[in-house]
Amino acid sequence: MAIIIKSQREIELMREAGRILALTHEEIKKALKPGISTYEIDRIGEEVIRSYGCIPSFLNYNGYPASICVSVNDEVIHGIPSKDRIIQEGDIVSLDAGVIYQGYHSDAARTYGVGVIDSKAQQLIDVTRESFFEALKVCKPGNHIQDIGWAVYNYITERGFTAVEDFVGHGVGANLHEGPEVPNFPQGRKGPKLRPGMTIAIEPMINAGSCDVLWMDDDWTIVTADGELSAHYENTVLITEGEPEILSKADGIDL
Ligand code: CO
DSSP states (O other): OOBOOOOHHHHHHHHHHHHHHHHHHHHHHHHOOTTOBHHHHHHHHHHHHHHTTOEESSTTGGGOOSSEEEEETTEEEOOOOOTTOBOOTTOEEEEEEEEEETTEEEEEEEEEEOSSOOHHHHHHHHHHHHHHHHHHHTOOBTBBHHHHHHHHHHHHHTTTOEEOSSOOEEEOSSSSSEEEEEOSSOOSSOOSBOOTTOEEEEOOEEESSOSOEEEOTTSSOEEETTOOOEEEOBEEEEOOSSSOEEOSOOTTOOO
16 A cells, blocks of 8 residues: 655644544543443444544444444454443453544554553553554654564563564555554564655554464454453554654643
């Protein structure tokens, strides 16, 4: 898929998409309590997105049936919301959402613990998030996509975790998925050079056990092969001449 360098106008639209996405994440985070179903989280997320006149990026994308991906515990990504899936104290929950504002997407994911969780689970969540910020440090023009992979990979492996290799981050813009692919591991080639105006979704998917994953019968949900926990953290990032800019953020809301 082609890598598309964005114009100033496109960047402004993506900033607004990202701001609304951050506000959406804040609302679904607040809703995440023991007893709520993953279906209800999806309903709240879609309502917030539409309240800003936006469209959920994921709804009907390749047939995906919801607006938010809700992946619990050993679910890595693409968990389908369900009325029967009730969040429990001690769960770790990955919430992944995308917003289309005037034709432009923003894509972001967060993982949270519900109530008291064990310390290894909290460490997985923290290290996954921190690995994104390690990757951000190398998001400079002249560096390559592989520098992002190395940054995530080194950070998480030094802490005893593994990076999922079956799924990758991606360019994002007028399409949810554009070039380049953004792996969370080294691929043995440098990959494309980072250039100002590139917009990429950097999204570490990190496992507590082995990196192997399985595809569930619903054709969407990805789970760890060994049943151990997994966490996901993602932001839409703009490459600039200087420091990278996180686009999926809003004033007063934690990243
Ligand atoms: Co993504």
